[in-house]
Amino acid sequence: MKKGISKEKYNVAILGATGVVGREMIDILEKRQFPIGELRLFASEKSVGEEISFCGKSIKVRLASEKEFQGIDFIMGDTPTEISKKFIPMAVKQGAVAIDCSSAYRMDPKVPLVIPEVNASAMANHEGIIAGPNCSAIPIAVAAKPIDARYGIKRMVIATYQSASGAGKGGMDELADQTRSLFSQQEIIQKVFPHRLAFNVIPQIDSFLPNGMTKEEFKIMEELRKILDSPRLGLAVTAVRVPVFCGHSAAVAIETKEPIDPEEVKKLLQESPGIILKDNLQTKEYPLPAEVAGTDAVYVGRVRRDDSVPNGILLWVVADNLRKGASLNAVQIAEVLIQQHRLD
Numbered sequence: 614m615k616k617g618i619s620k621e622k623y624n625v626a627i628l629g630a631t632g633v634v635g636r637e638m639i640d641i642l643e644k645r646q647f648p649i650g651e652l653r654l655f656a657s658e659k660s661v662g663e664e665i666s667f668c669g670k671s672i673k674v675r676l677a678s679e680k681e682f683q684g685i686d687f688i689m690g691d692t693p694t695e696i697s698k699k700f701i702p703m704a705v706k707q708g709a710v711a712i713d714c715s716s717a718y719r720m721d722p723k724v725p726l727v728i729p730e731v732n733a734s735a736m737a738n739h740e741g742i743i744a745g746p747n748c749s750a751i752p753i754a755v756a757a758k759p760i761d762a763r764y765g766i767k768r769m770v771i772a773t774y775q776s777a778s779g780a781g782k783g784g785m786d787e788l789a790d791q792t793r794s795l796f797s798q799q800e801i802i803q804k805v806f807p808h809r810l811a812f813n814v815i816p817q818i819d820s821f822l823p824n825g826m827t828k829e830e831f832k833i834m835e836e837l838r839k840i841l842d843s844p845r846l847g848l849a850v851t852a853v854r855v856p857v858f859c860g861h862s863a864a865v866a867i868e869t870k871e872p873i874d875p876e877e878v879k880k881l882l883q884e885s886p887g888i889i890l891k892d893n894l895q896t897k898e899y900p901l902p903a904e905v906a907g908t909d910a911v912y913v914g915r916v917r918r919d920d921s922v923p924n925g926i927l928l929w930v931v932a933d934n935l936r937k938g939a940s941l942n943a944v945q946i947a948e949v950l951i952q953q954h955r956l957d
């Protein structure tokens with residue numbers, strides 16, 4: 614039986630409402646006038662009772678439990694993986710559809726991994742959980758999809774430049790604290806990142822695998838193959854943390870099966886959903902994380918031919934990792950589900 618078809622308003626729970634993704638999601642739900650009946654906010658014990666404003670009302674943060682999920686239509690998972698794994702099944706059991714931003718379910722073959730502009734149709738037979746991809750995989754997939762559809766992508770070589778907020782509130786605080794400490798000659802405290810991030814770049818995100826790759830690099834590769842439905846896609850990824858508060862960037866080299874032309878690609882990207890082309894060499898216009906933070910699109914610039922392969926193109930891709938890279942993408946998934954009446 615289809616659930617929610619006749620509904621005008623939906624009860625939404627945010628698991629991890631006090632984190633950087635959760636707070637952005639509350640703002641997005643309000644700004645996009647998502648049809649909310651009741652909004653329930655959940656976080657860890659330390660945040661219980663905190664009040665967060667939504668549409669002029671103050672909502673108290675609660676502790677999650679199976680009982681608390683009764684009557685919820687959508688649960689948005691914005692917590693670390695192990696917390697999503699604990700609570701998401703409880704909410705689904707109570708009848709909610711879960712849209713989870715953590716990596717808990719992304720590679721589960723039964724769970725669609727979705728970016729609405731790229732593969733909304735993957736949600737057709739969802740079983741209650743839909744996963745949102747990694748915050749670097751999302752913008753890269755949005756930019757790559759139209760190129761893949763037109764020219765067929767053979768291989769991508771990617772270097773990411775990922776902001777501190779990709780590591781959550783703790784990551785942002787650590788960059789701010791280290792920057793202040795450096796200027797005031799105080800001791801540099803380092804807990805979240807494996808080295809000092811302030812005025813530095815770190816070629817390690819997450820832990821190392823036996824083959825020398827990081828887990829983050831592996832995730833980006835696996836997820837891009839799943840989203841683009843291209844299990845044998847050639848990929849090489851280096852994921853780098855940079856001292857930027859918000860906005861993930863990526864240098865992407867794409868080798869295609871068919872001959873490719875930069876001017877044609879620019880036109881194609883301009884016409885593609887969710888993308889803004891920012892590419893004017895005369896006026897030094899290209900996407901910058903400082904300008905992209907707080908906005909919704911995936912920005913692409915520096916589009917040029919790669920002469921080192923027969924059919925190659927180089928792109929610079931930037932998006933707000935907290936919005937399109939997580940919360941906005943999840944809200945867009947819910948909006949598509951409502952439009953398509955697939956809340957069953």
Ligand SMILES: NC(=O)c1ccc[n+]([C@@H]2O[C@H](COP(=O)([O-])OP(=O)(O)OC[C@H]3O[C@@H](n4cnc5c(N)ncnc54)[C@H](OP(=O)(O)O)[C@@H]3O)[C@@H](O)[C@H]2O)c1
Pocket residue numbers: 628629630631632633634635655656657658659660661677690691692693694696714715716746747748778779780781782783934935938939
């Ligand atoms: N940051 C990004 O760019 C980004 C992008 C895509 C996906 N994601 C994923 O989204 C998730 C959230 O990331 P974030 O960056 O928002 O992290 P964050 O700022 O560290 O926030 C984590 C949230 O989880 C809550 N939480 C922690 N332990 C909990 C528990 N035992 N029970 C209930 N809630 C608990 C925290 O509550 P307290 O405040 O009470 O501790 C907080 O609300 C992660 O899985 C991350 O991988 C993040």
